[in-house]
Amino acid sequence: MKRFAAFPLFLLVWMGLTWSLHWQDLLAGVLVSLVVCLLVGRFVALSVLPMLSPRRIFWTLVYLPFFFYHCVRANLDVAYRVLHPDTPIRPGFIRVETTLPSRAARVILASSITLTPGTLAVDLVDSSLYIHWINVRGKTHADYHRAVVAPFERILKEIFR
């Protein structure tokens, strides 16, 4: 039965996509949502529904503007590097250790740093993240950690506590 816990979520997305309250559209939505529940309901019930607690939603709302700011800064940074006549890049593959406990948190961390200044997550093995950095600064793993993952980790830790 657990897999049907995500049914309202699917129905909401369906209603958003069709944007009508006609009974035929709603009936089709109920059928489609049931099929989707049977197919992937278990994964969504495990990974998405525990996210819907007030504390987590609050920290997610804190995270989004922060993420957006870094995202825009990343783009201006890339724009500078691309338009500069000598393309000033200093790329490298670095390894950082993350202290986040759950797998979902690490995946979100990896996706976030892919969209933010000059970094691209290449691989995620247990607690170590391999990152391609377009402009490597610092020498040790501690330097890398402070520059690349620390700001995101602080908020993600609150979301996934």
Added chain:
Amino acid sequence: MSSEAWAETLILIGVLFDLLGTIGLVRLPDVYNRLQAGTKCVTLGTCFILAGAAVWAGGALAMKAVICMAFVLLTSPVGAHALARSAYRSGVAAWEGTVVDDYRGHVERLMHAPTPMKDEATALAQTEIA
């Protein structure tokens, strides 16, 4: 500002970012750097275009634009990550100006390891479900 002026500004900013991303795709020296420029700029640029469409139209089109934005934001980093990893593992050399390479050691260990990656992934998936 009227809503059309807002939409115009957002869309033109988005197109500018898209253009910067594709210029980076042409100018930067190796596949990893190209992936960086391409993913970041083109994702944000397309999100700006979708936001502009949402502001311009409202209603059903805006809802679809927001859902599409969520899909693009969720899928493009994952796609970029998969492409970067497969490029490295299929043996595309990094640009000669690359300063550090911590990843090579890991990949070489994997190549000589007796257990393939597949078993590790399936074992993890099973423990997550159980």
Added chain:
Amino acid sequence: MNWVYLAAAGLFVGAFLCLFRIGRGPSAPDRAVAIDILGTLVVGFCCLLAIRTGQDFLMNIAIAWALMSFLGAIALAKYLEGKAFDE
């Protein structure tokens, strides 16, 4: 509505730069990256078309295209790594 044509022209230039990388790309992953980015540009183009014609079914195409181009990127990545799609 002239700004829509200006935006479309910008996206066309971007798409041609992608095509240049697809044709030129020294390695297969370079081409795969350019194909992935071209897919995202097409999403933006569908969006402009929806604004110009005012028909919102074009947004459905944009959503489907975004998901399909993601699947394509994953499939290409798996292929380049030398694995089957379900591994």
